[in-house]
Amino acid sequence: MRVYFVDHQPEKLDGILPELSASNADGPPPPNLIIGVATFALSIPQRDPGHGDAAMTALPNDLPPSTLSNERHRIMRFSLAKKLALSLMMLAGVASAAGAAGPTATTSTDVEGLWLYTGLVSKGRDMPLTGVFLFKGGELLQQAVFNGEPADQQAAMAHAGTYAPTPIGVNLVTEQLIGIAPTAAMPLTFKPDVKHTLKVERAADDLKITFGSGTVQTLRRVGSGNGKVYKVPNGRFAFTDGYFVIVAGDGSAAVTGYGQYEAAGNDYRLKVIRWAEVADGKVAYRAEGETVKVRFDGTTLTLPGGQHKTVTK
Structure with missing residues (x-):
C-alpha cells in the first residue's frame, strides 16, 4: 500500500501528480495504490478556506495584489486537492470491488x-x-x-x-x-x-x-x-x-x-x-x-x- 500525505499543503501535490500520472498511464490506479490527501477539510474542516467561486468572492478587495494572488492560488490548489481525494477514494473503491469479483480471464502456465x-x-x-x-x-x-x-x-x-x-x-x-x-x-x-x-x-x-x-x-x-x-x-x-x-x-x-x-x-x-x-x-x-x-x-x-x-x- 502506498499512502501520500501532504499535511494541509496543497503545493506538495506538485510532486505527487507526476508520479500518479505515471502510475496511471495504462489505466486507473490499482486497488493497492491509495492516495491519501491529508485531511484537507475532510478531517480538519476548520482549516478549509472554502473553494470555488464562493471562496474567491469572499476574499477582501483591499489585500495587496501579491497576497491576493497567493490566496487565489491556494484556494484553487485546495479545491483541486479536495476533488482529487474524493475522486481517488471512489476510484479505489470501484477497483477493489472489481478485484474482489475476480478477473474475467486468467493467464497461467498450468497445462493440466x-x-x-x-x-x-x-x-x-x-x-x-x-x-x-x-x-x-x-x-x-x-x-x-x-x-x-x-x-x-x-x-x-x-x-x-x-x-x-x-x-x-x-x-x-x-x-x-x-x-x-x-x-x-x-x-x-x-x-x-x-x-x-x-x-x-x-x-x-x-x-x-x-x-x-x-x-x-x-x-x-x-x-x-x-x-x-x-x-x-x-x-x-x-x-x-x-x-x-x-x-x-x-x-x-x-x-x-x-x-x-x-x-x-x-x-x-x-x-x-x-x-x-x-x-x-x-x-x-x-x-x-x-x-x-x-x-x-x-x-x-x-x-x-x-x-x-x-x-x-
Missing part, C-alpha cells in the same frame, strides 16, 4: 487437462492438423495427423512421456517420439528420450505452447484430465474425459490414435478421430468415425489384430 489442437505454425508456415494433447499428473500423450487429401497420405506425429512445470512453461521428456510419413521410403521414424523446453501461455481454456525451435502450437481445453494414464513397455494410453488416446511403439512398429469411447465392462468401442499405425513397414490409417473394438481388463489392453499391451504402471 485434455486439449485439442486449433493450429500449428512452424517457421512461419501454417500447418493445419487435427490432434490431441493430454497433460495429466506429470505424464503426457500427444497424437495428431496433418490435414489434407488424400487423408491416408498425410504425415502423423505422436509423443508419450513425462513433463515437469517451469516458471515459464513445462519441460518435456518424450520417451517415445514417433513420426509416420506414408509416402516416405522409411515411413516410421522413432526417437527415444527427447527433451523439449516449452514456453506456455494460457488464458482460460486457450493454450499456446512455443517450442525452442520456434514452432507454435495452439490448443483448446476440452477436459480436466479426469481419468487415468496407463504405462506400457513402449508407450502409454489413457481413458480420460470420454476420450481414448494411445501412443506406443519403437523403431519397428507403432500404433497411435485417439477418439471418443463408450465402455461396457471390459469392452470398449472407440470412435476414431485420428489413427495411424505402422507394422512390417506398412502404414495403416483408420478413417474418422470408424469404430475400433478393444478390450481392457485393467491389466492388458487388447487391440485389433491381437496386439496386447500389458500395463506396467
